[in-house]
Amino acid sequence: MTDVNTHGDSDHGAAGGRLPVADIPHKPRRTDVDPKAARRAERQVAAMFTLSALSVVLFVVAYVTISKEANVYIPVLGLVGAMNLALGVTMGAAVFLIGAGAIQWAKKLMPDVEVVQERHELQSAPEDTTAAVDQYERGKEESGFAGYKIIRRSLLGALALFPIPLVVLLRDLWIQPTDTPNPQAELETTIWRKGSRIVVDGTETPVKATDLRVGGLISAIPENLKEVQEEERTLNARGKAAILVVRMQPDEIRSQQGENWDYQGILAYSKICTHVGCPISLYEQRTHHLLCPCHQSTFDLADSGNVIFGPAARRMPQLPIGVDDEGYLVALADFAEPVGPSFWERG
Amino acid sequence: MSTVEKAGAGAGTYVDQRLGSNKFLGRSLRKVFPDHWSFMLGEIALYSFIVILLTGTYLTLFYKPSMVEVIYNGSYVPLKGIHMSEAYATSLDISFDVRGGLLLRQMHHWAALIFVAAVSVHLLRIFFTGAFRKPREFNWIIGVVLLTLSLGAGFTGYSLPDDLLSGTGLQIARGIVQAIPIVGTWGAFLLFGGQFPGDDFISRIYSVHILLIPGLILALVTVHLMMVWVQKHTQFPGPGRTNNNVVGYPLMPVYMAKAGGFFFIVFGIIALLGGLVSINPIWIFGPYVPDQVSAGSQPDWYIGWLDGMLRTMPNWETAVAGITISWNVFIPAVVLPGLIFTAMALYPFLEAWVTGDKKEHHLLERPRNAPVRTAIGVMSLTFYMLLWVGGANDIIATTFDLSINSITWFLRVALFVLPPLAFVFTKRVCLGLQRKDRDKLLHGYESGRILRLPNGEFVEVHQPLGVKERAVIESRLNTDHAPLPMPAAVDASGVANKHYRVKRLQAKLSRVWYADQVPAPTLAEIEEGQHHAAHGALSEAPLHAHADALENVPFHGGVLHTPGGETTNQEQLTDRGGHL
Numbered sequence: 032m033t034d035v036n037t038h039g040d041s042d043h044g045a046a047g048g049r050l051p052v053a054d055i056p057h058k059p060r061r062t063d064v065d066p067k068a069a070r071r072a073e074r075q076v077a078a079m080f081t082l083s084a085l086s087v088v089l090f091v092v093a094y095v096t097i098s099k100e101a102n103v104y105i106p107v108l109g110l111v112g113a114m115n116l117a118l119g120v121t122m123g124a125a126v127f128l129i130g131a132g133a134i135q136w137a138k139k140l141m142p143d144v145e146v147v148q149e150r151h152e153l154q155s156a157p158e159d160t161t162a163a164v165d166q167y168e169r170g171k172e173e174s175g176f177a178g179y180k181i182i183r184r185s186l187l188g189a190l191a192l193f194p195i196p197l198v199v200l201l202r203d204l205w206i207q208p209t210d211t212p213n214p215q216a217e218l219e220t221t222i223w224r225k226g227s228r229i230v231v232d233g234t235e236t237p238v239k240a241t242d243l244r245v246g247g248l249i250s251a252i253p254e255n256l257k258e259v260q261e262e263e264r265t266l267n268a269r270g271k272a273a274i275l276v277v278r279m280q281p282d283e284i285r286s287q288q289g290e291n292w293d294y295q296g297i298l299a300y301s302k303i304c305t306h307v308g309c310p311i312s313l314y315e316q317r318t319h320h321l322l323c324p325c326h327q328s329t330f331d332l333a334d335s336g337n338v339i340f341g342p343a344a345r346r347m348p349q350l351p352i353g354v355d356d357e358g359y360l361v362a363l364a365d366f367a368e369p370v371g372p373s374f375w376e377r378g
Numbered sequence: 379m380s381t382v383e384k385a386g387a388g389a390g391t392y393v394d395q396r397l398g399s400n401k402f403l404g405r406s407l408r409k410v411f412p413d414h415w416s417f418m419l420g421e422i423a424l425y426s427f428i429v430i431l432l433t434g435t436y437l438t439l440f441y442k443p444s445m446v447e448v449i450y451n452g453s454y455v456p457l458k459g460i461h462m463s464e465a466y467a468t469s470l471d472i473s474f475d476v477r478g479g480l481l482l483r484q485m486h487h488w489a490a491l492i493f494v495a496a497v498s499v500h501l502l503r504i505f506f507t508g509a510f511r512k513p514r515e516f517n518w519i520i521g522v523v524l525l526t527l528s529l530g531a532g533f534t535g536y537s538l539p540d541d542l543l544s545g546t547g548l549q550i551a552r553g554i555v556q557a558i559p560i561v562g563t564w565g566a567f568l569l570f571g572g573q574f575p576g577d578d579f580i581s582r583i584y585s586v587h588i589l590l591i592p593g594l595i596l597a598l599v600t601v602h603l604m605m606v607w608v609q610k611h612t613q614f615p616g617p618g619r620t621n622n623n624v625v626g627y628p629l630m631p632v633y634m635a636k637a638g639g640f641f642f643i644v645f646g647i648i649a650l651l652g653g654l655v656s657i658n659p660i661w662i663f664g665p666y667v668p669d670q671v672s673a674g675s676q677p678d679w680y681i682g683w684l685d686g687m688l689r690t691m692p693n694w695e696t697a698v699a700g701i702t703i704s705w706n707v708f709i710p711a712v713v714l715p716g717l718i719f720t721a722m723a724l725y726p727f728l729e730a731w732v733t734g735d736k737k738e739h740h741l742l743e744r745p746r747n748a749p750v751r752t753a754i755g756v757m758s759l760t761f762y763m764l765l766w767v768g769g770a771n772d773i774i775a776t777t778f779d780l781s782i783n784s785i786t787w788f789l790r791v792a793l794f795v796l797p798p799l800a801f802v803f804t805k806r807v808c809l810g811l812q813r814k815d816r817d818k819l820l821h822g823y824e825s826g827r828i829l830r831l832p833n834g835e836f837v838e839v840h841q842p843l844g845v846k847e848r849a850v851i852e853s854r855l856n857t858d859h860a861p862l863p864m865p866a867a868v869d870a871s872g873v874a875n876k877h878y879r880v881k882r883l884q885a886k887l888s889r890v891w892y893a894d895q896v897p898a899p900t901l902a903e904i905e906e907g908q909h910h911a912a913h914g915a916l917s918e919a920p921l922h923a924h925a926d927a928l929e930n931v932p933f934h935g936g937v938l939h940t941p942g943g944e945t946t947n948q949e950q951l952t953d954r955g956g957h958l
Binding site for chain 2: 054055094100111112114116117119124125128129130131133136138141148152153201202204205206214265267269270271273302303306309312322324327329338342343345371376
């Protein structure tokens, strides 16, 4: 193709695609001066492309032959899935070698002499700007945009308002239940009621006071949570009702959020952090500190669940508890304050 | 002409008759791009994005963005019979039942991590070399928007598998939205379709993750690259390189091979990572349940600094007149990130206003030659890295057996103290380097060889700078170093200057910008200095004349040269008969 002149608009000031060479010191490469080295580079490039093709074959073979369940022990990596390893390595090699070959080709065999191209001023020439201004003025005049004041203003007004339907339509992103006046109403209550039995999260077994030794901790939910979940088909109720039940010596309790909200030293607190809502599970029985694993807010369960460190501003809400006729732990009421992170209307 | 080329030429003519494309090809096939390793950072971002699109499209064929509860019955035994969302179940299916599914999922995740990293480091390169200056301010803004979008793409994608770790991230996101004054509660309810977690959110962020964000990224990347094409790439200073030219290699063949090849390299490395290194093993975390969490919860690396702010912030909250303002969440998670990204987007305009610089810049500036900019950059990086420490405070505390409380208190102080110290330190280093450059221009470089003169005096031989180094250092001579003049409160005819206060502030900042700059020597001084160094080096000549001196031949890049045997390009061109 070298004898075909591609003229273009002489952007490069050079015919035949040839560019002026930068006048800077340049050392010839080995492949420039030694034909043997050049041939060796040629063979290297071709070998990489060939190995790439070979890797594709291996990829297909691996896909067909290796079992999905097969594991293989590789030093450093440990026990890994054989299929994933084989597919990754063969596909990686196939793709990588194309790139490596192309770059080796460019670096060893294509010219490494730097060439020069002039930049052009980005700003338009004055006559082009004048022409643009003239065209604009002509268009403006013909439209009468400047003259028809009332058209202009009413158009601007209409344009300002037309996006409103697009915004209004977003309202039903939350399909509000008829019995719910506002979001706040949903955030302020949980499914805990007077007499709701406290059951262990996971086994769903009710808890007797004697089941919990001093220093112990259980993660618990209300007994009817499963039913509510089935009915609502969401995890919303769980996200608010989860509690932690801890037991300490009654004289260790320095304060709590309501009088006699404990039962013989057994206290129940919300499990949802008042900072941004992570469930809290790290409890140190000696200090009665509760630590949130997300942002390390620390609460003192022996002292009304108050914040003692970290970014949370609110204490952990306490659930008043007692026992029913059969001696199982129950809630005496719903939480007295909203659980979880703060919100504007919380007050 | 081969048959293939003939067919190609035929197709080319066919297209040209309909689009006039040959004119563009004639101008563009040999377009010159400058070479530098740091110019590959943007390429890595682009190529990893392409890998993300390819692997992501594959994943959509199997993934179902649904929060409907199902009972898992796939081949991962430990989770058999467990209730989970369909999103999590299909993510497990991709990992265990689709052959190659795990590879593509891991490639997607690795490519995403690399994408955000490449975008970030690319942005740092642009910042520290002043590549955002006129005429490239628009592209800087697009870059900042792309960075923001890449964080959004990463976070939404991280949330889709609906595992325990990602669900915890969403719970935090809900808490943050809820903390926005006035609209927060409603905002959270609208986003999640009611209370958290609801049953809408996964399908909602799915369309954001696979359509909205990638569509915007694709559109902006296109504009980004078109602008690079039109404005031509910046280049580092060097011999023969000026503000008015581009010195480098032509698109065809060199850059087609190099950049095209590099795409395959990036793709290949991501595939190898996907095959060899496990990432985000969602089956270990288990399905999302809002009352469970694992200790040591950590987000992907690019969210770490935001998490750090959230962890470090003191627990301020105002409850008054029936409303609550959660400063402890709103400030670190909404206000500060907003301010940081806005300041980043506006930076080119602020700097140009302070320096009063209205010229076009196509030659990159060495960081040492803009000490205040470099210092601002290092200061910001210090701030960012401290926040990373904050984001990892629990890991650091358990690893090094420290108290989380003391780490947090250290950060609350350090975030205000260390960045300014980094500023001062960096500026001093830059000025020191400027001084060293000045020395090199005036006296040549120190060869490390001590010479004893006939009169017994010992001197170190200074040698003249090489062509390349000298051109690089001299690039500073063409930049302005003068601060803006102080404005007059009233002009000559006694009319008060309306903009006096603003202009005065501008002039003052300008003085700060240029303060302490080491004056660059004049060309005449440099000539004399280099001449002097050359002369000094000559006093060594008798050593070279020694019999075994010739055996000690310098070795350059695989080619043996005798001293002074370097050929210029022109000479080499002549050797090749005038053809490149």
